[in-house]
Amino acid sequence: MKVIGITGGVGSGKSEVLRLLEEKFNCGVIRTDDVARSLCEPGEKSYEMIVKVFGKEILDREGNLDRPKIASIVFEDEEKRKALNQCTHPQVYEWVRNKVREWRTENRYSMIAVEAALMDELKEIGVCESCWYVHVKPEIRRERLRISRGYSDEKMDAIFASQLPESVFFNGCDVVIDNNFDLENVEKQLISLCK
Template structure:
């Protein structure tokens, strides 16, 4: 059972690619952002580590992580951001490795796709045999973000500036999925990729 990593910038269409893989190609999907969020729930491993590292003042009245407060603490502080990442990333990687082993044993899927915004995270997990980059021209990404999320030009400029340059993805991934045209075109590409 092949395990692929899927990455791409905001607005590239990763979610659409994952939906097609899940619905049409019997692919097991792991979204690392969702895993990270779940592991930060009260009682979970990342939650405990974050509270230990930053103190109970980062909790809201119900005992959940106060994400805006936590974000303001690590914003512009590389050291604190590093501490936060150390409280979350290893737990996410362990969870993904266990889930991949479990799904391989069960054999219910034809393939597994692990989605992450950062290519380096996919490499660090060590479970992906191939990395797929969902590519869209910047002007098309902007148009999609404007329509689907209502983002302003300033917000998009800020997002694009914080992401790695496209060359890093293009050079670091084995497969480029061109998502500049329509869904049918993407489906055809995925059909070829799932055969190989």
């Protein structure tokens, strides 16, 4: 059972590629952002570590992590961002490795896709045999983000400036999925890749 990593910038269409893999190719999908979110719920290890490092000031009235407050703290402080990542990344990687092992034992899927925003995260997890980059031209990404999420140009500028250059993905990934057209085109590429 092949394990692939899927990465790409915000608005690239990773979610649609993952949906197609799930629905049409019997692919088990792991979204690392969703895993991280669940591991940051009260009572979970990442939650406890974050509260220990940042204090109870980062909790909302219900005792959950106040994500916007945390984002504002780590956005401008590299050391605090690294500290936050240390509270979450190792637990996410361990969870993913365990889930891949479980699914392989059960033999329930034809393949497994692990989605992460950063290529380095996929390498750190260490279970992916291949890394696929979902590529979209910046102007198309902008239009999609404007329509689907209502992002302003300023917000998109900030997001794009904080992301790695495309050359890093082109050089570091084995496969580039061209998502500049329609889903039918993407599906054709996936059919060829999943033979």
